[in-house]
Amino acid sequence: MKKKIQSEKIKDFCERVFGKIGLNHEDSKLVTDVLVESDLRWITSHGINRFNRYIKAIKKGDINILSCPKIISQEWATTIIDWNHCLGQKAWYIGMQETIRIAKKYWVAITTVKNSNHYGIAWYYSMMALKEDMIWISMTNTAPLVVPTFWKEAVLWTNPISVAVPTGIEYPWVMDFATSIVPRWKIEVAAKLGKKLKSWWAVDSDWNNCLDPHAVLNSLETVRLWWILPMWTYKWYWFATLVDILCWVLSWSEFWKWVYSKGEPKVGHFFMAIDITKFMNIEEFKIRMNLLMWMLHWSHKNNSKVFVHWEKEYLEHKKRSSEWIPFDREFLDILDGIWEEHWVNTSW
Amino acid sequence: MKKKIQSEKIKDFCERVFGKIGLNHEDSKLVTDVLVESDLRWITSHGINRFNRYIKAIKKGDINILSCPKIISQEWATTIIDWNHCLGQKAWYIGMQETIRIAKKYWVAITTVKNSNHYGIAWYYSMMALKEDMIWISMTNTAPLVVPTFWKEAVLWTNPISVAVPTGIEYPWVMDFATSIVPRWKIEVAAKLGKKLKSWWAVDSDWNNCLDPHAVLNSLETVRLWWILPMWTYKWYWFATLVDILCWVLSWSEFWKWVYSKGEPKVGHFFMAIDITKFMNIEEFKIRMNLLMWMLHWSHKNNSKVFVHWEKEYLEHKKRSSEWIPFDREFLDILDGIWEEHWVNTSW
Numbered sequence: 006m007k008k009k010i011q012s013e014k015i016k017d018f019c020e021r022v023f024g025k026i027g028l029n030h031e032d033s034k035l036v037t038d039v040l041v042e043s044d045l046r047w048i049t050s051h052g053i054n055r056f057n058r059y060i061k062a063i064k065k066g067d068i069n070i071l072s073c074p075k076i077i078s079q080e081w082a083t084t085i086i087d088w089n090h091c092l093g094q095k096a097w098y099i100g101m102q103e104t105i106r107i108a109k110k111y112w113v114a115i116t117t118v119k120n121s122n123h124y125g126i127a128w129y130y131s132m133m134a135l136k137e138d139m140i141w142i143s144m145t146n147t148a149p150l151v152v153p154t155f156w157k158e159a160v161l162w163t164n165p166i167s168v169a170v171p172t173g174i175e176y177p178w179v180m181d182f183a184t185s186i187v188p189r190w191k192i193e194v195a196a197k198l199g200k201k202l203k204s205w206w207a208v209d210s211d212w213n214n215c216l217d218p219h220a221v222l223n224s225l226e227t228v229r230l231w232w233i234l235p236m237w238t239y240k241w242y243w244f245a246t247l248v249d250i251l252c253w254v255l256s257w258s259e260f261w262k263w264v265y266s267k268g269e270p271k272v273g274h275f276f277m278a279i280d281i282t283k284f285m286n287i288e289e290f291k292i293r294m295n296l297l298m299w300m301l302h303w304s305h306k307n308n309s310k311v312f313v314h315w316e317k318e319y320l321e322h323k324k325r326s327s328e329w330i331p332f333d334r335e336f337l338d339i340l341d342g343i344w345e346e347h348w349v350n351t352s353w
Numbered sequence: 354m355k356k357k358i359q360s361e362k363i364k365d366f367c368e369r370v371f372g373k374i375g376l377n378h379e380d381s382k383l384v385t386d387v388l389v390e391s392d393l394r395w396i397t398s399h400g401i402n403r404f405n406r407y408i409k410a411i412k413k414g415d416i417n418i419l420s421c422p423k424i425i426s427q428e429w430a431t432t433i434i435d436w437n438h439c440l441g442q443k444a445w446y447i448g449m450q451e452t453i454r455i456a457k458k459y460w461v462a463i464t465t466v467k468n469s470n471h472y473g474i475a476w477y478y479s480m481m482a483l484k485e486d487m488i489w490i491s492m493t494n495t496a497p498l499v500v501p502t503f504w505k506e507a508v509l510w511t512n513p514i515s516v517a518v519p520t521g522i523e524y525p526w527v528m529d530f531a532t533s534i535v536p537r538w539k540i541e542v543a544a545k546l547g548k549k550l551k552s553w554w555a556v557d558s559d560w561n562n563c564l565d566p567h568a569v570l571n572s573l574e575t576v577r578l579w580w581i582l583p584m585w586t587y588k589w590y591w592f593a594t595l596v597d598i599l600c601w602v603l604s605w606s607e608f609w610k611w612v613y614s615k616g617e618p619k620v621g622h623f624f625m626a627i628d629i630t631k632f633m634n635i636e637e638f639k640i641r642m643n644l645l646m647w648m649l650h651w652s653h654k655n656n657s658k659v660f661v662h663w664e665k666e667y668l669e670h671k672k673r674s675s676e677w678i679p680f681d682r683e684f685l686d687i688l689d690g691i692w693e694e695h696w697v698n699t700s701w
Binding site: 080081082083085110111112113114115117140153155156157158160168170178180182210211212239240243244246247249250251253254255256257260261279281283284285290293294296297300301304305306307308311314 | 428429430431433458459460461462463465488501503504505506508516518526528530558559560587588591592594595597598599601602603604605608609627629631632633638641642644645648649652653654655656659662
């Protein structure tokens with residue numbers, strides 16, 4: 006049974022809890038927004054689901070809420086940032102703003118980031134870049150999770166890539182996915198729903214398939230015996246490596262086990278923005294994008310419409326924003342626990 | 354039976370033929386080098402195999418050897434080029450040089466290209482960028498060949514991506530592949546060897562598998578009934594679309610059937626260069642790349658070495674450069690025909 010809650014109500018709750026544990030008003034608002042926007046798009050794994058994880062990390066000091074990202078260098082079309090282990094969302098937001106500011110001046114800009122950590126969902130920031138009429142590309146590395154064919158242990162990671170491009174229709178062109186067969190969160194969802202994994206999702210070091218999501222998740226955290234597989238061909242493994250070249254090698258971040266080896270996470274990012282308006286009138290660009298979207302939509306062999314990536318999430322966002330978000334009862338009980346601890350009244 | 358020919362000898366022959374049909378010395382040298390470098394790397398499909406195709410296109414006027422690419426705009430970190438239907442290799446070379454020149458000034462640079470055509474193998478130019486201590490990325494669109502799942506006809510293309518990154522070991526990190534299951538040349542090779550296609554390579558508009566490479570090749574040229582499939586997941590189709598956003602939408606090039614609809618090809622490209630030396634000392638970067646390469650090499654579950662993408666091609670290049678390239682007898686007969694026509698003595 007699901008409980009229907011309006012997004013404004015859940016946002017208010019989260020902001021107040023974040024306020025209680027020391028975040029300033031602006032940061033509370035941003036972190037909350039990144040979480041609730043996921044639920045609005047039906048990406049439950051990255052939504053309020055993660056609320057408690059952030060609270061724990063902030064209380065434990067793994068996320069330093071008083072720290073700020075530091076711009077190490079900003080010359081010509083490039084920016085190099087030390088994330089300084091601060092609140093990932095704030096740092097990502099600042100990094101995005103700086104990249105866009107520089108792209109306005111030099112027509113294109115790139116930014117490398119080191120010493121970063123959790124920031125929520127990459128597309129949240131990608132979508133923000135759209136308002137500036139820019140093409141936005143971001144990549145991130147993480148600790149090893151993914152084991153290419155024939156390998157004995159994970160050397161790569163799910164290394165996701167996120168891209169957003171403005172269109173003239175009601176939703177943008179968005180690309181946002183891991184370079185592995187599945188992202189980690191699909192395994193978390195399977196665990197929650199009591200479902201088995203697909204046989205080609207995960208293996209152990211002897212390349213036996215693993216169907217149990219709990220075994221994989223435990224393993225990823227501790228014993229490191231089970232791994233997620235990359236895409237079927239060497240091409241994905243090579244794409245994942247490119248992400249690491251830009252996010253680790255070029256950005257002075259860490260790699261492999263060393264990302265989490267000395268306490269504070271040392272995740273790296275790579276951002277890029279292209280100012281479309283310097284190449285053509287934005288309306289002209291949007292007309293061209295609309296033609297592309299139209300072709301992608303109406304090429305179905307039965308002449309029925311093909312949904313494009315991100316379209317369903319957009320439609321769900323529209324619906325949930327004007328109505329409500331459905332939450333599991335058991336999940337709300339967890340929030341109630343948080344309420345009791347932080348004296349924030351929920352009254353769902 | 355193969356005939357062994359030294360690369361210098363075949364280069365000399367090609368340069369002289371190109372000279373006879375009107376190319377200046379510099380252009381003859383460049384076009385020849387792009388072709389023979391493919392054979393040296395055992396990528397027969399893109400080598401001297403294509404020699405006759407270029408000769409015909411030049412004689413017919415499809416490639417205008419007197420035309421030059423025109424820089425439409427070059428401001429801040431961006432360059433916009435009209436290829437002007439000229440010799441693809443020359444245009445690509447100039448585009449690459451301009452992108453690198455601008456990247457040296459602004460630390461990163463992008464270039465969009467319209468009205469382009471055949472240029473040989475993308476990695477030839479990617480490798481040249483390595484000497485400048487840069488990370489190089491190029492993409493290109495072409496006419497539709499690839500049909501995503503459920504679609505009735507090809508809307509996408511093999512849209513290849515090429516990346517080169519310097520390392521401190523004897524070969525660089527290179528990525529160079531189509532975003533479809535196979536590039537067109539693998540079908541050409543199957544046709545030549547009399548082999549059947551794999552069942553998941555090509556389908557017709559009713560989604561019947563096609564195993565006959567000749568049927569697919571004929572179809573691609575004329576009746577357009579058979580198509581190459583994209584990679585197994587929507588992720589590749591979306592990657593291919595990104596290539597088209599940068600190479601078609603942003604670059605003012607053409608799309609879908611229109612790439613070849615009005616006589617002269619209107620292919621688009623996207624180039625990007627990052628000057629590594631502005632981010633760190635190049636030696637430091639190479640040490641970091643070496644660590645990555647070492648990890649990729651020595652992660653095999655049986656502790657045997659994993660070859661990385663492009664390593665075998667490098668080793669073959671080394672061998673063939675110092676010794677000879679093996680050519681089919683029948684293929685050399687074709688070259689002899691060209692010799693008779695252009696009075697260039699072969700004496701293999």
